[in-house]
Amino acid sequence: MILDTIQKGRKPDWCPGCGNFGILMALKQAVTELKLNPAETVLVSGIGCGPKMPLWIDVSGFQSIHGRTLPVATGIKLANHRLNVFTTAGDGDCYGIGMGHFIHAMRRNMDMVCIVHNNQVYGLTKGQTSPTSDQGAKSLSTPAGVIEVPTRPLSLAIVSGATFVARGFAGDAPHLKNLIIEAHKHRGFALVDVLQPCVTFNKTNTYEWFRERVYKLEDEKSYDPKNKMLALKTADKWNTKIPIGVYYREDRELYSDKVAAIKDMPLVEQNIDNVNIEELYKDFY
């Protein structure tokens, strides 16, 4: 199977140089390398620049609404757990308006890969600051600079019950591809936060800025992603050094493992033609 970068004659409409190109390429290569059946692979997206991805990758897609990818993906996965489910959303989408769903999805530990295009701005609405923007960052919505401290998504993920927490860099697609592959192979909720330069609206956190700071966790021989306290400490690194790679992983039972109705087969395969409710009547006599 070949996943062309062009689907149905359309090219991605991102700005030239956008970090999303690297993410799309990494995802396509990961899906190809994993030999996933495109029909059985569903990419659920939100709204924003990055979440247009389902338009440009040849797998099944569901573009939902801003902030709401994870519940839609959860519904799809609960109804048919044989599908491979990936989500794609931006930092505003997943860590801002969708923050509630994000935390509860991690508690739940459904088997899915959550890719967040973290560019620290709202791109599609012209560059307002996002929950991950640095303090003091200026934009049309914050002309005097952001007053709040930024949210730390990886720390949040580790304490909220995510069982796989990773960070990639859009400027290193081969490394990101490997992270996505690992995330998919992990049995549980896997967060892949991707540092994604926005060449149009974020003049601070540029490719260069990241290149000076990122380093691979796997190069650090002593790093143990099963060590939760170490992972938390590592997740706090930002200003001078930013690790990429798998920060944290743990094995935990899936939400869906505990759901009796889908022990034998996916919900969608159950026969609904003539459900017998005679037994249920007995409660009411």
Added chain:
Amino acid sequence: MSIKTDFSWKVAGEAGYGIMVTGDMFSRACMRSGAYTFDYPEYPSLIRGGHNTYQTRISDREVFSQVREVNILIALNQDGVDLHKDELAEDAILIFDPENTKTDFANSIPLPMAEIVAKFNGDKIMRNTVALGASLAFVCVDFEILKELIREAFSKKGEDVVKHNLDIAKAGYDFVGKKKCAFKVPAKAVKKKMLMSGNDAISLGAIKAGCKFMSTYPMTPATAIMHYFAKHEEDMGLIMKHTEDEIAGILMAIGAGHAGARAMAATSGGGFALMVEALGMAAMTETPVVVVVAQRPGPSTGLPTWTEQGDLRFVLHASQGDFFRVVLTPGDHEECFEAGVQAFNYAERYQTPVIILTDKYLGESFRSVEPFSFSATVNRGKLILSPAADYKRYEFSDDGISPRALPGSVVFGVFSNEHNKDGDFTEDPEMRNRMNEKRWAKIETASKEIGDKVRYYGDKNPDVTVFSWGSTKGPVLEAMKLAKGLKIGLVHTFCMMPFPTEEISEYLKSAKRAVLIEGNIGAQFGGLIREYTGVEIKDKLLKYNGRPFYPEEILKFLKK
């Protein structure tokens, strides 16, 4: 003195003292001994200490609503007398505990509930068991029936608990002894009946229709539906997910629907407000989803445990843009079952949201019903399990409905953005028109296909024709029964969208006097009738104080 076989019994007292259980058991005992029943509990929005009531109408014929007048009142405290003395019928009897309650009502019977409980070393909460035993003796129900009910209710807690309850109930029963009473539960050999709420009936309908997935957030008065699904997850192979909020509730249901499971959410107006954005997403992506909206008085938190019909306009117009949604407005428990079944057929047939609009009064009133006769086969519309490789999700068609594949069978995308027939994002003006028109065409298709949108009851040549919808049906039917000399017809609207323009126009034309009756201040249904038919019904009875309509007040209005 003649013996009445159509009467109302009410128990009133402090929340937390087993009012609901007492009411349920009284009603069930009467039903098992042959009567028809209609029960309506009322309670404030708190768990302990407020004032609760449970009112049961008992009759030898099928009953569709409570009446205002109470014939037997059990007051468990002083409020039980003070708040309800105006409801007492001329022939009423009042049963009270002299230990905590005073009354000057002539026909009152002191029942030493606390004293009897103390004699059996029972907890104070068991006063209601004395009241239950006494009540059933008053209306001549065989103690054996209560015995069986108590056994069913407490057997899990062990033989000692069963015996303790039986002793106390029997003491209440024997206290009344063979006192002659003016009320009697009509004991008839009739078909086995079930005591069921509107919420229960919707749940059963949904399960019958093959609904396998429910995701929602608790909200009065719809919560019982989520509880019912949760209780039957294992035996019926269902998934009930209590989500972090209503937004996630409807979204998971839409996700499950997209994957191919019949799925629903259930909430009230406030929770539905949170679901509104996703409702439009379901319409745009053309994903089937069913939402039950059980109304309570708004705006905002309003009166959380009371009833109103104030969300009709809200559900009809919720979410941005123009799109078709089916709105069903069942009026009784049988119609709740029917709506519960058909909603899933319509959602898949028209690939759009279906709303079942009920209210506290219908959702939480209990009626004795026979096993449902309504049947409909599962109709999954244009679902295709083996699509061709060149499958197009949004293929054009005359009826506005495209073949629907499921993820797993073929690569396809669905988009909340405007899209072309491949599902690709588009801003092309012509494609926008065609897609919008395709979706809009579903209204005409559904309008032709959905039958029985309006149901007529009563005299063929009525003096007055009532136009109403939803739960107001029951009290109007009962008003008809009370009316002597006045011929009443009821035009009950079961399907609000597609709107039954022709049917309602016809009834308006032939009406000698048209009257609008609905439970909101804005005459929302009246506004719709005017919008669709051009006729304004000026003669209207509107109620919006949180209480359901009483047949007596309807009749009084119609006799004006």
